[in-house]
Every structure is written in structure tokens, then in C-alpha cells.
Amino acid sequence: MARAKKNVRKSGRRHPLATAALVAIGLLVTGAAYTGFSQTSATAEIDLKSSSTIEAGQKLFAANCATCHGAGAQGTAAGPSLIGAGAASVNFQVGTGRMPLAFQGPQGMVKPKQFTEEQTLQMAAYVASLAPGPGLPDSKYLQANGGDAAVANGGSLFRINCAMCHNVAAAGGALTEGKFAPKLTGVAPTHIYEAMVTGPQNMPVFSDANITPQEKADIISYLKYIEQKPAVGGLTLGSIGPVAEGLFIWVIGLGAIVGLTVWVTAKSN
Template sequence: MRIGSPSTMAKNSPRTPTAKRKTGRRHPLAAVALIAIGLVSTGGAYALFTSSATADTTASQEQLIDEGGKLFAANCATCHGMSLQGTSEGPTLIGVGEAAVHFQVSTGRMPLAASGPQAEEKPVQFTDEQIQALYTYVGSKSPGPGLPSEETLAGDGDAALGAELFRINCAMCHNVAGAGGALTQGKFAPALTGVESIHVYEAMVTGPQNMPVFNNQNLTVEDKANIITYLQFLDDNPSVGGFDLGNLGPVSEGLFIWIFGLGSIVAITVWLTAKSN
């Protein structure tokens, strides 16, 4: 048997694979380093943005307070005192909160035009920006009721429950239909038709004039939202039973019967008597 030559054996034998050169590999900690760099960059940018926004907010708040202080000194301090302590001409404003100031000023009740049984609504004397500055200034002096959230004023509560709460807590002065009514000593409960919802809420939490204060122990925020929903329902749904006679109940209805009912009977009696003669 012939043994192949070395050259033949070398040609037929399988060729051993050549080892590839290793290229540059990433370090095992490279991914961790990239994540750390990303977190630091993101955190730094967020901190810078937040601090800038906070600084802008603080500066804006301080500017409002400063402007409000000037407006207060020029228009309110004569009666309420430079330190909000009150005088013989006006009550203290310490603790009344932003809601009370916004209600009184944005309805024109303040500044008071003249002394009387109660402050009446009149044209507003300040712009929205000035009103914001005033209530921000007073609110910065001591805590008190703040402005309501938009959800409370949205009018999407329970109108039926709001009507029940209104009848129990408000109707004895404002009438069940919100038409208002007379009180003692020349005072009155104003009509609530067409009144802005924010003013209704602010009146409930601050108790202006002769109105009692309804805090969250008396009426929760949800209860107040339901009452506001009921009043919005009254605004959107006029009387479907004919003439409402001012929604004053037996007062206007009795007057109508006396004048037109009995008047008609007297007129018919006179006519019949004259005809028989």
C-alpha cells in the first residue's frame, strides 16, 4: 500500500482556522458611565429650569405684593389701617384671606362709596390685575380663605342635592329661587340670579354683610359645588310655569290677587249694577 507523499497529505488535510484579531471592545462599565452622565445632565437641566421658574414665580409674587401694598395704602388704609388692623371706620382685614378681598373689590362693594346699612354692589373701580395685587397683598399678611378651584365652579355637581342644601341653608334670606329678600334695619339679601359662581363661593366662605360663614364643617367643598350647580341651573332654566311674579312667593302672588282679582270683581259688579239700572 502506497503512502501518500507529504505534499499530498498537506493538500488533503483540513486547514486550521486562523484566529481573528481582536478589535477594540467596550469596557464593561461604559454603559453604566453613559447612564450616569445622562442622569446627571437631565437632573442638572431640570434643577436649573425649576430654580429659574421658582425664581420667576417668587419675583412675580413679590411684585404683586408690592403693587398691592401701594394700592391698599392709597385706597383702603384710611378705613382698614396701614397694618390691616382696622379702625373705627372699618373692620380688621387680618385673617379674611384672599377670597374676602376678591369678593368685595371685584363686585364693586369696596371701596365703600358711603356709609349705609350695608355695602351695595356698584361698578368695579380696579382692573383684574389690580384686584389680584390687592388680594395677594392682604393674603400675604395672614392666612385665610383662598380662591376656589375651577372644579368647584364648573357646575357639574348634583343640582337636586344643591337645591335641598340651598333650601335648608339659604332660602330663608335669598328665597328658594334665589330672588333675594328684605331683612331688618334697611338691609337685604341680594338676588343670586346672574351672580358669578366665584362670588357665590366666596360669599359662603367669608360671610359678607349679614351672611353667616359656611366653613367646611357646615358645608363641605362638594356641598358648595352642588349649591353652585343648582344656582347655575336656575340661571339656565327660566320659569316654565308662566309669569314668575318675581319669584317672591305669596307676597307678589297675594298682591296680584288683591289688585287684579278683587279689582276685576269690583269692576264687574259696577258694570252689572249700571246695566241693570
């Protein structure tokens, strides 16, 4: 009888790792919820025209940007004027980590962001208050869910207007004087749209007269489509064109043929 009670007591015990597993699950759920809330609440709660938002952005600008762009964003020898640059330009440059610059070079490099989304929008609000300029894109143009027709139209527009620099597969490409067109896979729709309307660095500005907002949305749909679709042709080799493909043929293909020839010759001897 005592042995039976002892077995029941043992069978009712929790596994030693059960508590650790529950704690881990709780942390993951809490972290995911906090991340989702923080990402959706910043843009929803910040009024870019609020005087308090503009004032906070001015303080951040004075502490982090004025050295190059001037105390009033009028520009200096080290950085261009931002008067008329608009909120979209600030959100793109700061939101992708390009600004502040890590070092002077041919162009700003993508790196981890130094400011939160709220701080970025505050600086965008300050620059937008100085003079009219491109504003933040409407969320309805950032969904990338326009269907096959939108993807087809976006692909056509991309090949006509963008592929000569960014590559038809959006893998990026080299430009002159050490500059380059970055790859567009993995880029947030907001930043793709903002790049089109602000023309950062070597990129031309595509105003709504050149490419309408809906056409910009179609281009985003196309980019997200090629980002997610499988490579049905096999290895992409970076999708950078004939250089990588030719190198692969010469080194791997001809190398295999030479190796096979040597092996056959040695075998016959």
C-alpha cells in the same frame, strides 16, 4: 355693446353699506377676542405669592383702602381689620364693587367695579400675605355642570342653609336694621363660592366642615339651574313670595271682579 359693458360694471359694484358692515363685523370680532383674552389671562398670569404682585397690591391698598382699614390693614373705627380675611374676601368685596364703599350704610352695595381684575387680585395677594385666610376657590368647583344629581343635592342644601334669607328662588329678602340678603341670580360662581367661605356682612361662614367644597359646587349648580330654567308657572312677580302674590290677587283679581260687576249692572239697567 357699450350699454352691456355699463350694466356689467354696475352689477359688479359693492353695496354702499358693505364697507360699513365689514368694519362693524371686524370691530365686534376684535372686541370679543380682546375681552375673552383679558378675562382669562389675568388669573392665569398673576402669581398671588409673587413679591412683585404683593408689592403692587400693597401700593393699591395704601392708596384706596388704608383710610378705613389702616395702613397695615389692622382696622380702624371706620373699618374692620383685614388680617386673616384672606384673598377670597378681598376678591369678593372688591370684585363685586362693594368695596370701596360709596357711603357708610347698613351694608355695602353692589356697584360697578372700580378696579381691574388684575388690580383686584394684587390687593387680594397683599391681604393674603398678612396672615392665613380663605384662598381663591379652585376652578373645578365653579363649573356648575354637575348634572341633575348635583342640582338636586344643591337645591336641598340651599333650602336648608340659605333660603331663609335669600328666598327659596334666590330672589333675596329683607333683614333687620335696613339690611337685606341680595338676590343670587346673575352672580358669578366665583363670588358665590367666596361668599360662602368668607361670610360677608350678615352671612354666616360655611367652612368646609359645614359644607364641603363639592357641596358648595352643587349649590352653585342649583343656582345656575334656577337662573336659566323657564318660569313654567307664569309670571314670577319677582319671586318674593305671598306679599306680591296677595297684592296681585287683591288689586288685579278683585279689581277685575268689581269692574265686571259694574259692567253687568250697567248693562242690565
